[in-house]
Amino acid sequence: MKRLWICLLAFALLTGCGDSGDIAVTTVYETDDPPRTALTTEWETYDPSVETVWCILSYEGEGESLEYGAPYWLDVREADGSWTQVPLAENAGWDAMLYTLPSGEKQAFPCILSLFDYDFSGGGTFRVIKEIGEYTAAAEFTLTKGAVISAETPYGFGPMEEVPEYGDPAELSAGGAVVFTEAGTENADAAEIFLEKVSLGIPCQLRTLQNYYESWPMLIDVIYDGRGFLWRMRTGGEITEKRFSYIVTDGTDVYLSNGADWESTEQYDSEKAFLLPSGSGSFLVPAAEAMTDDRLAENTARYRIWSGDGMRAASLTEDPAEFSVIRCDPESGTWSRSWTIRELDDRATAVRDLSWLESGALLHITYETEKDGTLTVDFVPDAELTDPGDLCGYPAE
Structure with a gap:
């Protein structure tokens, strides 16, 4: 069966940060079995205040996996319609990683605007250019003052606190929320889009409203920051916050949990929260199952809890005697380390809870x-930064 293959761009890439060279006219032709690659941005329009534009690579064809590196380029559209390459900022560069994109899959990467020597405050139309395999793809986006996606509202939603307690469900649905009322469900597709973005590692947000007019409306935000989830619920004027690490499923509904799968959720008696109201999330189960399979294949962590400030996460692995801590600090950077519980107490056999x-x-x-039953210890992992020889474990009172 013949299909149309759009060759997005073919251009001569010059070294350095100067002009991008002549770009050929887009061509369309027929071929029996074309590998099809596409590059899109998460949103079409952003406020100039944004610092990152997430891009999604997709490979819809059949055949061998495609390889690509970290570099990407940025062009700006001039007043006459031509494109000019934006130079890289001084000392900007790329890592030497090589990535593989299998056929039928998608991957995402951030276009970081600070890597380029350009004043984006005036807005304009830009395109991200990426070489993947033998192909070159481009994705356009616009910076427009006042756009919904901004530094203050990076996911398109304002603060929960600014939403009226009895806000109009239709208005919330039009603004991107999934709304559940006696009349049914509106905007359920937003939940599917949320799961896809999470699976690609793109920071995003899901907002849901439950308003059945029998009790207080329940407004819930689930914010994914690329590492874990902040769950916020407002009902009766009160806001409750919790942090979770994973999305899992019991085969019927989809949940936020600290267990890496349903078995671990039950094993560690993890706290959990419905992603959508009970009985309404079955259409998300296949996506949640695929995410879980990928997670277990790539990571040995089976239980992870985040600190209240979202800066530290402690994990348990398949090894019952092992635990690890990662700290993510915007100022001092990210560090992680693993320990065995025997380093704190040579009598210990397994970690039961964190x-x-x-x-x-x-x-x-x-x-x-082995002989003294269940014990507890308080541990200060941050001390590893100042004295690697001090484990800072001491008995809990």
Whole structure:
């Protein structure tokens, strides 16, 4: 069966940060079995205040996997309609990683605007250019003052606190929320889009409203920051916040959990929250199952909890005696390390539970011993930054 293959761009890429060279006219022709690659941006229009534009690579053809590197380029459209390459900022560069995109799959990467020597505050039309395999793809986006996607509203939603307690469901649905009322469900596709973005590692947000007019409306935000989930619920004027690490399913509904799959969720008696109201999320189960399969294949963590400030995460793995901590600090950077519980107590055999105390810097560990039963210890992982030889484990009171 013949299909149309659009060769997005063919251009001569010059070295350095100067002009991008002459770009050929887009051509369309027929071929029996074309590999089809496409590049799109998450949104079409952004406010100039944004710092990152997420791009999605897709390979819809059949055949061998395509390889690509980290580099991408940025062009700006001039007043006469021509394109000029935006120079890289001084000392900007790319890592030497090589990525593989299998056929039928998608992958995402961030276009970081600060890597380029350009004043984006005036707006304009731009295109990201990416070489993948033998092909070159481009994706346009526009920077327009006042656009919904901005530094203050990076996912298109304003703060929950600014939404009226009895806000108009139709208005919320039009603004991107999934709305559940006695009349039915509106905008359910937004939940599918949310899961796809999460699977690609794109920071995003899902907003849902449950308003059945029998009790207080329930407004819920689930914010994915690329590492974990912040769950916020407002009902009766009160806001509750919790952090979760994963999206899992029991085969019927889809949940936020700290267990990497449903088995781990039950094993560690993890706290959980419905992503959509009970009984309404079955259409998301296949996507949640695929995400879980990928997660288990790539990571040995089976249980992870985030501190209240979202800066530290402690994990348990398939090894019952092992635990690890990662800290993500915008100022000092990211670090991680693994330990065995025997490093804190040579009588220990397995870790049973983890919890963060107070500020999130103190990790409370419950563990088993051969002869002394269940014990606890409070552990300060941040101390590893100042004294690698000090494990800072001490018995809990």
